[in-house]
Amino acid sequence: MTPATIFALSSGSPPAAISVIRVSGAAAHQAGRAFAGDLPPARQAAVRELRNREGELLDEALVLRFDGPSSSTGEDLVEFHCHGGRAVVAAVLDALGRFEGLRGAQPGEFTRRAFENGRIDLTEAEGLADLIEAETESQRRSALAMAEGGLRRQIDAWQEALLSLSARAEAAIDYVEEESVDADPQLSRDCSALASELRSWLLRPRSEPLKDGIKVVIAGPPNTGKSSVLNALVGQDRAIVTDTPGTTRDHIDVPLSLEGVPLRLTDTAGLRESDEEVERMGVERAGRLIAMADVLLWLGESAAPQHPHLIRVHSKSDLPGRDCAPPDALAVSALTGRGLSELADAIVREARQLLPVEGDLALNRRQSEAIAEAEAGLRSASVGDDVVLVAEMLRRARTAFDRLTGRAGVEDLLDSLFGRFCLGK
Numbered sequence: 001m002t003p004a005t006i007f008a009l010s011s012g013s014p015p016a017a018i019s020v021i022r023v024s025g026a027a028a029h030q031a032g033r034a035f036a037g038d039l040p041p042a043r044q045a046a047v048r049e050l051r052n053r054e055g056e057l058l059d060e061a062l063v064l065r066f067d068g069p070s071s072s073t074g075e076d077l078v079e080f081h082c083h084g085g086r087a088v089v090a091a092v093l094d095a096l097g098r099f100e101g102l103r104g105a106q107p108g109e110f111t112r113r114a115f116e117n118g119r120i121d122l123t124e125a126e127g128l129a130d131l132i133e134a135e136t137e138s139q140r141r142s143a144l145a146m147a148e149g150g151l152r153r154q155i156d157a158w159q160e161a162l163l164s165l166s167a168r169a170e171a172a173i174d175y176v177e178e179e180s181v182d183a184d185p186q187l188s189r190d191c192s193a194l195a196s197e198l199r200s201w202l203l204r205p206r207s208e209p210l211k212d213g214i215k216v217v218i219a220g221p222p223n224t225g226k227s228s229v230l231n232a233l234v235g236q237d238r239a240i241v242t243d244t245p246g247t248t249r250d251h252i253d254v255p256l257s258l259e260g261v262p263l264r265l266t267d268t269a270g271l272r273e274s275d276e277e278v279e280r281m282g283v284e285r286a287g288r289l290i291a292m293a294d295v296l297l298w299l300g301e302s303a304a305p306q307h308p309h310l311i312r313v314h315s316k317s318d319l320p321g322r323d324c325a326p327p328d329a330l331a332v333s334a335l336t337g338r339g340l341s342e343l344a345d346a347i348v349r350e351a352r353q354l355l356p357v358e359g360d361l362a363l364n365r366r367q368s369e370a371i372a373e374a375e376a377g378l379r380s381a382s383v384g385d386d387v388v389l390v391a392e393m394l395r396r397a398r399t400a401f402d403r404l405t406g407r408a409g410v411e412d413l414l415d416s417l418f419g420r421f422c423l424g425k
């Protein structure tokens with residue numbers, strides 16, 4: 001069954017100077033002709049009068065025609081660049097809906113068709129979703145590299161290398177028709193080399209921190225000035241400050257960008273034993289937040305928890321006797337502002353270590369898991385001494401790559417991925 005021909009407003013909501021309405025599918029050209037009189041040659045723009053079935057003039061629009069499979073969706077496609085008034089857009093969409101075989105598109109349906117017709121792979125679709133959601137320059141650059149096929153090309157190269165390894169293993173099986181065949185030591189070494197290359201990709205920072213922000217958690221005993229430090233860093237009174245120990249109960253989460261580094265600053269309840277239930281729950285929650293912290297700001301003189309990205313803060317350094325910080329701590333005063341810019345610098349320095357290097361492709365969790373599975377297959381293949389098993393392990397690695405690009409076994413995740421797109425994309 002041919003899929004329905006779909007249409008949607010693909011530009012922002014009216015009123016706007018111009019609104020782009022797209023129609024994609026087998027009936028797109030026929031509907032376009034009926035609507036615009038005739039269509040220009042493929043990939044050439046022409047001005048046309050748009051009329052509904054009753055012959056009533058709806059708008060004068062720039063019309064573009066694309067022929068499948070060389071269109072963004074892989075199907076026949078028509079674009080109408082209309083005047084962007086609310087009534088114009090409503091009338092054009094209404095008229096399109098009256099054509100036989102046409103229906104309004106679901107969010108992300110154009111991109112889904114591009115994927116299903118092989119115009120883009122899953123990593124490019126993920127990049128496009130991220131690109132639309134990108135709010136910072138580094139998010140935009142990272143998403144664009146993915147959407148442009150940066151990872152797809154890398155995966156193609158890996159798949160090719162893997163196929164030739166598989167071919168060598170299969171050839172060895174065919175060659176000797178015995179029960180078990182010893183693996184070729186050179187094949188083992190080549191499997192191991194490819195596994196190591198995949199490992200080096202897995203050791204890179206992932207893409208999520210770029211999207212969600214680096215989790216910076218402020219923690220320590222009660223009344224050490226944690227909430228005051230949060231407010232000072234954010235430049236706003238976001239957390240309640242009083243001289244009563246145990247003021248902060250529920251944690252407070254504030255997004256913050258320092259030097260273009262996306263952060264999520266979290267203030268937590270002061271850590272102490274408490275008989276009071278709400279405070280105790282806050283303290284438990286603080287413990288969990290500390291465990292999940294990417295960067296930990298520790299206030300207080302007591303021993304800090306072990307953490308790979310720990311910043312010790314000697315707070316209230318304006319008070320008599322607190323002028324000098326211990327050598328491993330930063331002297332900070334939320335009251336006078338002393339040490340705040342040094343603290344911000346230290347946070348940025350730690351956070352940068354957890355963010356993808358500019359220009360490097362960063363993998364998301366799904367992509368990392370698939371690559372880890374391919375790596376595991378290759379590792380087993382490299383130590384396997386029976387070539388039949390080696391061939392099987394290499395097949396497992398290939399399947400993992402197929403899942404990575406969306407060629408196999410991904411039906412369950414398509415709805416959630418394409419659901420992230422807006423209508424008309």
Ligand SMILES: Nc1nc2c(ncn2[C@@H]2O[C@H](COP(=O)(O)OP(=O)(O)OP(=O)(O)O)[C@@H](O)[C@H]2O)c(=O)[nH]1
Nearest residue numbers: 222223224225226227228243246247248270334335
């Ligand atoms: N002099 C001085 N007082 C400060 C400074 N920072 C905080 N304080 C005071 O210390 C007290 C506690 O500050 P908070 O920011 O509420 O401390 P906290 O660690 O969040 O406290 P809990 O949430 O109760 O654990 C308040 O009376 C603040 O005014 C500072 O830099 N200098």
Ligand SMILES: [K+]
Nearest residue numbers: 223242244247
């Ligand atoms: K307090």
Ligand SMILES: [Mg+2]
Nearest residue numbers: 226227247248
């Ligand atoms: Mg507090």
